[in-house]
Amino acid sequence: MDSAPRSNIHAIIGRNGVGKTTILNGMISAITDRQGTSTKFIDIDGWQESEISNDYFSSLVSVSFSAFDPFTPPEEQPDPAKGTCYFYIGLKDGENTELHRTIRDLQYDCIKALINCFQNSSKTKRWLDAIEKLGSDENFFLMRLEELNAIYLQVRQDLKENEQSDSASFADRFRNAVAPTLSRMSSGHAIVLLTITRLVSTVEEKTLVLLDEPESHLHPPLLSAFVRALSDLLHDRNGLSIIATHSPVVLQEIPKSCVWKIYRKGENVVTSRPNIETFAENVGVLTSEVFNLEVERSGFHDILANSVLTGKTYEEIVSEYDNQIGFEGRAILKVLIAKRDRG
Template sequence: ARVLNGLPELSDFHFSFNRKSAPGFSDLTIPFEVTVNSMPSTNIHAFIGRNGCGKTTILNGMIGAITNPENNEYFFSENNRLIESRIPKGYFRSLVSVSFSAFDPFTPPKEQPDPAKGTQYFYIGLKNAASNSLKSLGDLRLEFISAFIGCMRVDRKRQLWLEAIKKLSSDENFSNMELISLISKYEELRRNEPQIQVDDDKFTKLFYDNIQKYLLRMSSGHAIVLFTITRLVDVVGEKSLVLFDEPEVHLHPPLLSAFLRTLSDLLDARNGVAIIATHSPVVLQEVPKSCMWKVLRSREAINIIRPDIETFGENLGVLTREVFLLEVTNSGYHHLLSQSVDSELSYETILKNYNGQIGLEGRTVLKAMIMNRDEGKVQ
């Protein structure tokens, strides 16, 4: 039925990411399993941990493993029954990396869109690969328009884009933007300017002028979601691997949940896999425990373990405790907060005692400690 509908046959994936110890890093092997038609879906995997635990470094190692397949420091292997061997060429036909962090020191490799040259590589984000500077909002809007035109030119992509926008419209603000009207503006321009090819820069410029006002009304979070999902629909092909660094940076929780469901459906349509690095419990809530790794760091050593509890659809408070109480060590700010919690003070009182000078992660840890204390657990 899938093939009749123009969809690729789904396949199971059994692969691991391997990192051999280098200065400052320990050996690491992270296995991933994707099972066809599983409920809940297993095509989005995530690893979660606190800032500085090495999540982004792992993702960047994965990019290096695909873009430089001869590398012996980072590589992917395939788990074939009893034999573990490097993934063959074409195991992933394309790699898409997504990161909207302005502070990540990583410089994205140059895009490689030609399938004849091996695995394709696409980058969605703020960095300019050529100059390592940050893109302007104007640059991002033009990239969005090129991707949108790319989606409109192919019936299957147009259909996937429409489905994605409908799913994201569960977010009221997204729904109010009436994004589907962009299609009629595109068709109108094609009718009015039949002599200009849609892949001509002149067409891109005219279309940009037509919808610029519309794009300027969007918040940065909504603009990034629209840009990301449009570019993903345009570039994610069959057997793509999508690597996403901290999607929560620009997305509030309901929109993040809607985005993850939309991404999962797109991957299902394309027979692809995504791996997300995050410190948001909202991401945990959308993926099962079997697709989730907690990253723990102690100096150079990095450990990965599965959560102790089932994560899919779990309460956010419970998930927050599961993640942030992992590494509660008896040192640094943890120790100070722990002393305040032991004094039986309330969250508000402790915050007041610190004159509100506790960062977001510290507040999350503090809330989790108090919840544990009030449930009668030993710290």
Template sequence: MKFIKIDSSPSTWQPNTAYLIRDNWNDWFYWQTQFSLVYCENATKVTGIGSVKIGQNRMKPESECINDEEKQTFNKPLINNEFNTLDQEFFSLGQSENYYETLNQLPKAVKREILLGLRDVAYNLRIYEDHKLHPAMTNSVMRDISERHIFDALHKLAKGDISSDKYSFAYMFPYKDHQDKSVILDFSIQPNSVPPSNIHAIIGRNGVGKTTLFAGFIKGVINQDAIPEEFAGWLLVSEDGELFRKPDYFTSLTLLSYSPFDKFGPVGVNKIPTGIKYQYIGLMEKSKEDERLIPKSFDTLHNEFCTSMIQCLVGARKERWKTCLQTLENDPLFKEVEISKLADSNILFYDEKWKNEMHKYLNRFSSGHLVTLISITKLVEVTEDRSLTLIDEPEAHLHPPLISAYIRAVSDLMSDRNGVAIVATHSPVVLQEVRSDCAWILNRTRRYIQANRPQIDTFGENVGTLTGEVFNHEVTNTGFYKMVTDAVEKFDDFDALYNYFEEKLGAEGRALARSLLKIKKNEG
């Protein structure tokens, strides 16, 4: 395989050639190992493979350099502008599962030549063992990837194995139940189950502990110091019947929240442990002046979408993104603009003209539709095998039909990637899209918390029935239930009560009134 190293996209592509295009990204403000890999089969077929990081034995940490000249030399691999195979002192690693999935779409001989030519450590684990302790490997090449992820997922993909494994985990609240016992929520993911078990719901009224649960997962995966352990609970993994902590259990953690009151938000890249990917998808960003959380501008949101869209057009993600957008077309506005056609674009690199056109396109959407499009696009970009996604109250910015389409798109994506999404919600419309053994109903009385599975099958159930199942006491003591109940105290016959409501009482209200009046009559 012929490889060409270049600094930017070429004006013409050579056939049967792999291009390494230098990326200006640096790790820890020092290491420069990242490239974009593009393969040209012929003049009409150019495939973006994705990001790859390449290290070299000669590289050394900044602390070992004696001057700035050495820092500018030893922070990057010295790669020939053209080569067929990297020498034995080099090692490389694709930076996402999508990288290996896209290579699997190439002819087997081409894929093998690329992986061997770049001395890929996921493809050849012996190369990994030889270089796993090198500073360029631990601080840069594997900055966002754990050893477990290489062995459990990337190696399988590099060898062409696309099968998924089942997995499970649990969360223990920092609070007890009324019997002073630990409250533990368990989550199990079975690939290819129907309905899917890759999306779970935590539902209950305000203040029952959904925010605490999210804090516990964030603490458990990225060990965020800002979250005190006694208020966060614990992420647990079961092995041989015992529960224990295992922070590296997930390959990545994504928090999706478009609340202006979000308490977590973005986390500085330098505060995330090596080997863990953390993504925040939401409305807030940190102020450059004082680190306060402030709302993002529309321009910032638009730019985030454009950056993510470029990634979703790379390799295997493209079809996955199109499938999600087609699901969103169950919403009339998305259907009208044929949103799924975005995935037919053939944009390899970001340019200002295209960005400006996309900004105009995005301006036609309401805020709810915009955050839906951005969030599903970002999720397609970052979701991988055994990745954890936390979604906070999606109903806060979506109307019910769009909620259903959105949750279905997320569920299909998680099933396809074998990831897991946990949705904290107040909405029975969300619960309607989740199987009952993947749902938890939380209740809290003072300092005691209670967690139960629904007593009915939730997937595809009537929204009214689900509302009664989850909020039974609250429903019967609020809203029209309360008004009808109070009216029954004043009137003894239905006609008088119906006239009291100026004959504007709906079917459920009329049925409730007749039932309560009958009880009142029987009780004398």
């Protein structure tokens, strides 16, 4: 039975440097290199905890566009007969991990994934559904990306004699046909299109999708739309995703039962569930819940706290800022002054 809200997306959230990416990379190794790593997935549903079976996940897809992650993704493994399939979406070059893939390389990846989707009616529908969901972002909607399918059908109609729709020559002609559309896209929109297209192309039943900080390239409305589109795709394919993030926008889209807060105490990594419900909660409330002390010691909180230390009254401080303090800032200011005056 479907749950509401859905529980097919889970999040690991914490500040930078706490180890979120390291955890995701350990998960990749636990599936693709079971003999060469001490990291394991444990099944806790049985009478006795045990490592998951080799076929627990049919495939694994990892998504990371970080230019600074030292992790080397494994070589892609698309053959189910050889075990769990593995697909990588990101900047690393599989042939030379010291290099990053160029815009042209990523664009060609997207072209191949689009062709793979459009060759299959079910994948075409899932892709169109995802593009429609992402269209809740106005700029994404205005690009009319659903027309890429019509362009594909037109190019396929013009197939030359003995030319196949999965040939390099067809891919080049399709690429030239969609180039005007792709060239108008911002880097964030291009990454979203590549990611969702490759996910539609690769995600099958029992697929695990690992995403590392998708917010790095997406503004909040598009990030929310992407999480919803991903959830719909996973629901259709009976898949699961784990997102490493420091964005409360991701938490807004999933229940607290699917969220782990992660932070450090000395050398130890500590985890806990949020104390409040996260689905549909206010971003400011979620930020405070996850980062609390870090928030209080940074940004405008720190500026207001320093003003309070000067001994001025509430009215004097507001006047000092020429009345340019928002409602939340004024509420915080009153609390800080009350604490100061109580000694």
